Every structure is written in structure tokens, then in C-alpha cells.
Amino acid sequence: MLAGLAAVTALPAVAQDGLEIIGAPTPGAIGFQEAATELASDIHWLDSMLLVIITAIVLFVVALMAVCIFIYNRRRNPNPATFTHNSPVEVAWTIIPIIVLVFIGAFSLPVLFKQQEIPEGEINIKVTGYQWYWGYEYTDHEFAFDSYMIGQPATVGNYVLTDEVEAALEEAGYSRNEFLLATDTAVVVPVNKTVVMTVTGADVIHSWTIPAFGVKQDAVPGRLAQLWFKAEKEGVYFGQCSELCGKDHAYMPITVKVVSEEAYEEWLQGAIEEYAGTPAGYDVASAQ
Template identity: 65%
Template sequence: MKHLFSLGAVMASLAALPAMAQDNLRIDGLEVIGKPVDGEMGFQPAATRLAQDIHDLDWLILVIITAITLFVVALIGWVIIRYNAKRNPNAASFTHHTPVEVAWTVGPILILVLIGAYSLPILFRQQEIPEADVTIKVIGNQWYWSYEYVDEGFAFDSYMIGAPATITADEQERGAVANQYGPVMQEKLEAAGYDRDAWLLATDTAVVVPVGQTIVMQVTASDVIHSWTIPAFGVKQDGVPGRLAELWFEAEREGVYFGQCSELCGQAHAYMPITVKVVSEEAYQAWLGAAKEEYAGIPQPIQIASN
């Protein structure tokens, strides 16, 4: 079932706190950090230790393979020049060269040991799930995500802005077409606090987590295999029906981060984005209280600002 988040119901009780509605969280100055950029190459900015590990490992391997490539090209060039028929009319004939054979055996072994010694701790750090500060169960569906804040007792669904489930009858009368950008979709993006660049990336409801805390995502699916991923966090995990897998991250920087279902899951696979908003602890607690009241009907105490 699709849930909508409204700020009006809690505005009076949270008057002294920042506005934390899903659709206007960026008003508090959140920067869009993790998103693809047209014409650019490379990784998105690393927002977690896990992502930085991946970047460092990629750089190490790039240096190694570049050095190997340059060495092999130089060796081939030297052989072409030194042993061509003009300079070396009488070709030598031999079947073994022990030093060379030892070198091309020991050299690759040392390189692989170096890569393994660097990469295995990174892999273990990804796979060893620490104790969670916040646990969220994410369920992949065709073609949207459901999120359950396990310890807080509420859940919501998250659709791409412009998906069929997000379009009202009034918007259809005004010419809105699902998954197609137009004036109505532009209005929907702007109402949610996004610009044109967030089209096909932004969702109507976002996962909200506190900065600097350990977040454990329990990933599964209700129908076919999906995959939950945030590139800037360096995490990706398949959601398989009937199975529960886990990933974790600790975001080091407040901001808005985008991801995408990364497992081909049907005809609307391309319209299944992920939005995560990383906020301060104070902002998270304010949003959490409002979310409990909106999604689970749990009344929150009214806070009266003292003079």
C-alpha cells in the first residue's frame, strides 16, 4: 500500500524543530552528493569507509595493470628493435631460459599476493555486519521499494516520482504520463524539493538515516530478484525472495544519495530508484517522531518551546 507523508499533522507539535517531511527535507540545506553526472567518468564521491576502500583498491589495481601494460609494451618494442631480421640475421634457437621462467612465475605470484593482502580485509569489512544503531528492512517489489524501520514499528513504500502509483486523477487530466517527463512531472519534482537533474532518480519517500551511525539494511524481495545499491556508500546486495541478506554502512557526510535497482527485474526495472537522505541526529529524531505518527499512528508528545 502506498503511504503519503504529510507535514501538516505534526507541524504544531514540532514548531520549534526543523521541518522534516520526506518531500522537503532538502530545505534544511542537504546537498545532493551521490548521483550520476552526465559526461563524467569514475566513481561517485565516497561517503563511507566501505566506498573509500573500493576506490583505493581500484586505484591500486589500476597502477599495477598500468605498470604491467607499459612493461610488456616496452619489452615487445625492445624485442622488435633489437632482434629484427636486419639487426639479427642469424636467429638463435633455444628451448629454456631458467631466469626468465622463474621471473614470470614468481612475479605474478607476488603481484597476486599483494592484491590479495589488500583486498581481503576490504571484503571482510564489507561482509562482517557490525551491531546496528538503526536497522531497516528493505523489500524489493515490482517496481518499488518497501522499507520497515524494524526497531521503530513503522513502514512505508517508496516509488519513483512519476511512477504510475504516484500520479493522481487530476494530474492525468492535466496531461501527466507515467515515467515521462513533462510540465506536471516538473511540478512534482519541484514540490518534492528536486530539480530536473533528479528525474528518474528521486523517489516520493526517501530512506532517512542519521550521519555517523551504523545502518544495517536487511534486504529481501517479494516477487523476483532485485538489488539494493547506493554507489556513494559502496554497498550492493541482491534481494532474493524467501531469503534475508544484510549489508551495512556508516555515512560520513550529510546529503542526498541516489541508487538504483541493479538486478534486471522486469519491464519497469529502469524506474526503480532509491533515495537516501543522511541527516544530523537532531534532524533524524525529529523526522522519526513525525514518521511514527504518520505511518504507524503513534502519537508523539507535544513539545512546547520555553521562553
Template identity: 55%
Template sequence: PILFKQLEIPEPDLTIKATGNQWYWNYEYPDNEFSFDSILLPREDLQASGYTDDLYLLATDTALVVPVGAVVRMQMTGADVIHSWTVPAFGVKMDAVPGRLNETWFEVDRPGVYFGQCSELCGKDHAFMPITVKALEPADYEAWLNWAIDEYGGTRGENVAAAE
């Protein structure tokens, strides 16, 4: 029974699908019909992107963005081999397996930038597959969402709700 309880996902405010690829993540916001790739930020680009040098191997060129206080349902799959989407600050680690869609959830309680990594040995560049999540206040998230819809060619879905 306790294992079953861990798998119960509350009604989500936002659904994001993460697809592991050798050696980057693709994030899809299905309610808004857009997606983007998130790739390791080269060492020489860290400072220009607002990161310190010690965040090499953790920072990505494009972060996953979520609203603070929202229940985020994460769906994971793999495009090629098994990957594992892991963000320790959220207590989340879920395998991304080709041909399978796994689900988990998290809720971020304060704004910030959070880091994780692929936690399944997935090939020669496994160590270069970081995860960056930016948690924004709901109003800032809405502004980012409007920008992302324009940038990535998405739409305004009817099931998009930032936590109030």
C-alpha cells in the same frame, strides 16, 4: 580472510529492511515497527517535492531516512524477482533475493540526499526503480523518526539509537 572482513558488520545503531518489489522498494524500520513504500517520483511532481528536473529517474516520493554518523545495517530481500539495492556514494550494492535475507552496512558521514538505483535487471520497469536516501543530523533524524512513527503507525523501540 579479506572477503570475510568485508562481511563483518559492526554493531548497528539502526537496522532497516529493504524489500525489492516490481518496481519499487519497501523500507521497514523493525525497531519502530513501521514501513513505507518508496516509488519513482513522477516528472511533473519533481519541483513540488524540492527536486530539479534532472533528478527524474533518481528521486522517489518517499526517501529512506538515516542519521549521520550511525552504523546502518541494511537487510535486503526480494518479494518477487532478484533486485539489487545500490547506492554508489555509500559503496553499497547488495542483491535482494526472494527467500533470502542478505545484510550489509554503511555509515554516512555528512548530511545530504543520496541516490541509487536497482542494479539487477528485474523486468520491464527496472529503469524506474530508484533509491533516495536522506541523511540527517541526529537531532533532525529524531524529529523525522517521531513524525514517521505517527505517520506510519510505529512505536518507540528500545534499540533505537542515533549516533551522538
């Protein structure tokens, strides 16, 4: 079985040797993964900006509470005031939140619109979520493949990091640290190219996401949705299905490998021959 798995993984691995693993979770860490796209950078900046605003509001409210507790406690102020209204204060606590929300919206809406306005793709891939693996179709070149977690019964093992599974991970260029993250085949895209993914589900709702890219899109059966990204750094990036989809939801990871244009073209020729059954050098477009 290991020999068969090695044969499946050997072709996609050719163009990705020596890639740095960038988009992966770190045990005990907090915060975002390193941003690898403009979308992710925008999200990180927006999060930092909102954190500043939220922190300022919390400190202001805590200061007001402290002043009220200190000045208007029963010992310092035994005779409480009897007024019920303060028009300037009421106007202020209505207007100031409106200004804050408009300010936040002025920065957050462009970030949202950038994600939702899908540009013309230089690479177009259809993604289909299954229980419990992903299917990818490179629609520009008419080939497709399925992607299973290394260690899933469909590859080798039974969701347990055995010696056999670790050997399979090493054969595919990973280590035991990538168990539950690495897949037998990966999405391969060129660096600095716009990738548009059309996402759907074959059975139940799944969700395709790569945190380092700042993208997440539900895969809903019977519907087509799109996401896009332009990866700015070569490397290996991991994601997970992010919509509860059944008992093996935790075992359908996503692997994307961002390579140079030259490496991508080399991989593409081999992938067309391997997955589409088209001999190398055959002009796919002329056969359409």
C-alpha cells in the same frame, strides 16, 4: 493527484530541507561518485592502487614487446636462436605474478571482509524489492513505507517528464535534473551512525545499491542478506536497482537522505505517527 502526492512527501521532507545533493550521477563524467562512507573510500583507494599496478604491468609488457621487435626482427637478427628454454626467465615469470597477486590480496581481502562482516546496527532497516519499487521497514520502531519513483504511474505521470511530473519533483524539493532518481519517500538516516540493512526480494531478484556508500546487495526472494554503512556527510544520495528485474527495472530508484541526529529524531517521531499510526509522544516500547 498532485495534492495527494504532496501530502505523502511533506512529512519526510520536513527534516531534509536544504540538504545538498551529493550522491548523484553526472552527465559525461567518469570515475566514482564522491565517497560518503569508509567503505566507499576503501574501494576508491583500492581501485587507484590496482590502477597503478596494472599500468606498470602494461608499460612493462609493452616495453618488452618493443625491445623484442627492435632487436629480434628479421633484418637485425637474420639467424634466429634455436634454444627452447630459459630457466631463470621461466622462474621469474612464475614467481613475480604470484608476488603481485599476494600483494593485491593482502590489501583487497581486508576491504572485502570489512563489507561482509556486519557490525551491530544502530539503525536497522529491512529492504524489500518489488516490481518495481522498494519497501522499507524500520524494524527498531515498527513502521514501514513504500518508495516509488516520482513520475511512476503509482505517483504521477507515466515515466515521462511532463509539467505535472516536474511540479511533483519541485513539490518534493527536487528539480527536473533528479527525474528518474528521486522518489516520493526516502530512506532517512542520521549521520555517523551504523546502519544495517536486511535485504530481500518479494518477486524476482533486485539489487539495492548506493554508489556513494560503496554498497550493493542482491535482493533474492526467500533469502535474507545484509549490508551496512555509516554515512559521514549529510546530504541526498541516489541509487538504482542494479539487477535486471523486468520491464520497469530502470524506474525503481533509491533515495537516501543523511541528516543530523536532531533532524533524524524529529523525522522519526513524525514518521512513527504517519506510517505506524502511533500518536506523537506515545511510548512504542511500552506497548510491546
